[in-house]
Amino acid sequence: MALNQVPDHVPPEMVGDFSLFTSPGMLPTPDGDPQAATACVHAGPPIFYSPFNTRDGRGTWVITRATDQRRVLQDADTFSSHRSIFASALGENWPMIPLELDPPAHGVFRSLLNPLLSPKRVTALEPAVRERAIALIDSIAASGTSCDVMKDFALPFAVSIFLRLLGLPDHRLHTFVGWANDLLHGDDVKRPAAARTILAFIDELAAMRREEPVDDFMTFILQAQVEGRRLTDEEVRGIGVLVFVAGLDTVAAAIGFDLAFLARHPEEQELLRSEPNRIVLAAEELLRAYPTVQIIRVARKDIDFEGAPIRKGDYVSCATMIANRDPAEFECPETIDLMREDNRHAAFGYGPHRCLGSHLARREIVIGLEEWLARLPAFRIKEGTAPIAYGGHVFGIENLIVDWS
Amino acid sequence: MHIVVHKTKCQGHARCWAQAPNIFKLDDEGYVLPGDINVAQEDELLASRAVRSCPESALEIDRTSAARFEPADMQPSAGEA
Numbered sequence: 001m002a003l004n005q006v007p008d009h010v011p012p013e014m015v016g017d018f019s020l021f022t023s024p025g026m027l028p029t030p031d032g033d034p035q036a037a038t039a040c041v042h043a044g045p046p047i048f049y050s051p052f053n054t055r056d057g058r059g060t061w062v063i064t065r066a067t068d069q070r071r072v073l074q075d076a077d078t079f080s081s082h083r084s085i086f087a088s089a090l091g092e093n094w095p096m097i098p099l100e101l102d103p104p105a106h107g108v109f110r111s112l113l114n115p116l117l118s119p120k121r122v123t124a125l126e127p128a129v130r131e132r133a134i135a136l137i138d139s140i141a142a143s144g145t146s147c148d149v150m151k152d153f154a155l156p157f158a159v160s161i162f163l164r165l166l167g168l169p170d171h172r173l174h175t176f177v178g179w180a181n182d183l184l185h186g187d188d189v190k191r192p193a194a195a196r197t198i199l200a201f202i203d204e205l206a207a208m209r210r211e212e213p214v215d216d217f218m219t220f221i222l223q224a225q226v227e228g229r230r231l232t233d234e235e236v237r238g239i240g241v242l243v244f245v246a247g248l249d250t251v252a253a254a255i256g257f258d259l260a261f262l263a264r265h266p267e268e269q270e271l272l273r274s275e276p277n278r279i280v281l282a283a284e285e286l287l288r289a290y291p292t293v294q295i296i297r298v299a300r301k302d303i304d305f306e307g308a309p310i311r312k313g314d315y316v317s318c319a320t321m322i323a324n325r326d327p328a329e330f331e332c333p334e335t336i337d338l339m340r341e342d343n344r345h346a347a348f349g350y351g352p353h354r355c356l357g358s359h360l361a362r363r364e365i366v367i368g369l370e371e372w373l374a375r376l377p378a379f380r381i382k383e384g385t386a387p388i389a390y391g392g393h394v395f396g397i398e399n400l401i402v403d404w405s
Numbered sequence: 406m407h408i409v410v411h412k413t414k415c416q417g418h419a420r421c422w423a424q425a426p427n428i429f430k431l432d433d434e435g436y437v438l439p440g441d442i443n444v445a446q447e448d449e450l451l452a453s454r455a456v457r458s459c460p461e462s463a464l465e466i467d468r469t470s471a472a473r474f475e476p477a478d479m480q481p482s483a484g485e486a
Contacts, residue, residue: 070460114433114435115435117435117436118435119423119431120431285459341458342458343458344458346460350460352416354417383424
């Protein structure tokens with residue numbers, strides 16, 4: 001099928017003019033608000049077909065209601081998570097684990113990895129996370145009255161936590177940030193090159209730890225057993241690549257969007273600064289308002305879904321930002337209310353694939369906000385600058401220059 | 406108040422535990438422990454909030470004993486009143 005062509009089985013009246021990549025507000029935009037820009041779909045039908053809704057130009061069905069997204073994501077028998085999204089960039093076909101495995105194989109690996117990122121385990125990691133946040137913010141405070149939140153805080157913070165998890169030293173931080181940037185935001189040349197570099201790095205790390213085990217994530221994976229056997233090289237690689245890719249710019253982007261919101265809302269900023277015990281609840285609302293990920297599934301069989309003829313092999317998109325602005329799920333979804341209760345947001349997905357790193361991500365966001373507000377005075381967007389935000393497969397923010405002079 | 410735990414629906418979001426760690430217990434993987442929960446009257450507001458924040462709707466307040474729970478249930482969410 002040619003790119004961006006509407007398949008024959010899609011009724012023309014079900015084609016919608018909306019894409020997380022190309023619709024208004026999705027391309028990099030100064031002072032952009034891509035999550036808010038997705039809310040327009042709620043005026044339309046619960047499901048439509050968008051011909052331009054992946055990076056590689058394939059179309060997807062778009063699920064616009066939170067309750068329907070829940071149905072899709074909870075039904076792994078009908079909607080597969082195996083897309084080989086990383087491997088296919090290299091012309092290969094192997095799953096990132098556990099994301100691209102379907103049940104029952106998924107459950108085996110999920111059980112292996114869950115304890116490493118469980119709420120209990122994250123509590124144990126918390127002092128190190130806080131120490132890292134404090135070091136970065138103190139250094140920012142000491143060096144002036146302005147900084148780029150993304151470059152000086154959000155990215156180094158998120159990446160260094162991930163390095164610590166993998167048991168790697170901080171001095172490679174800039175190298176990893178560069179790889180992540182090329183992989184997630186690079187062009188058709190940079191992206192596969194970065195994918196190859198990351199793959200070689202993961203393989204090399206596995207070889208090193210195999211030879212000389214230490215107390216870290218990779219060593220755990222190499223020594224672990226599933227179904228009474230050791231993991232294959234491809235499985236080790238599938239886990240390593242996912243941990244590398246998933247933990248990098250998602251948390252950084254979330255912190256960027258959150259601090260951008262606070263920079264623009266001095267009264268909310270002051271509320272959280274004077275009553276820091278509100279930050280945990282506020283972080284959930286910020287996760288609702290500024291989620292970053294589009295989740296895509298592949299239909300395993302023909303199914304009629306809310307009147308749409310989904311055929312085996314079709315892509316089905318569950319964009320978390322669309323679910324999180326669904327008026328049927330959230331009262332006044334466009335209002336960002338830091339005291340909102342009962343916040344069943346979809347930032348970490350639904351169903352068996354619920355983000356494995358969600359507990360760590362949450363703590364990173366909360367701790368980042370706590371320490372930022374405790375250590376820096378009232379801040380705003382620096383005059384004459386405009387943060388550039390964008391949509392796509394992972395929503396993000398390129399730069400966020402703030403000022404507290 | 407009585408809370409029905411739909412263990413098979415739990416996907417380990419741990420939103421219940423985050424709000425009421427003394428009421429909702431997790432296993433080593435971070436999923437809610439099986440078995441329905443009886444909630445003391447003074448904890449009902451907290452427990453009902455936790456139930457309402459489960460993204461998978463894996464927790465359910467047993468309506469047969471809902472009479473005592475009314476005050477919490479009727480209370481509008483902060484900021485939306």
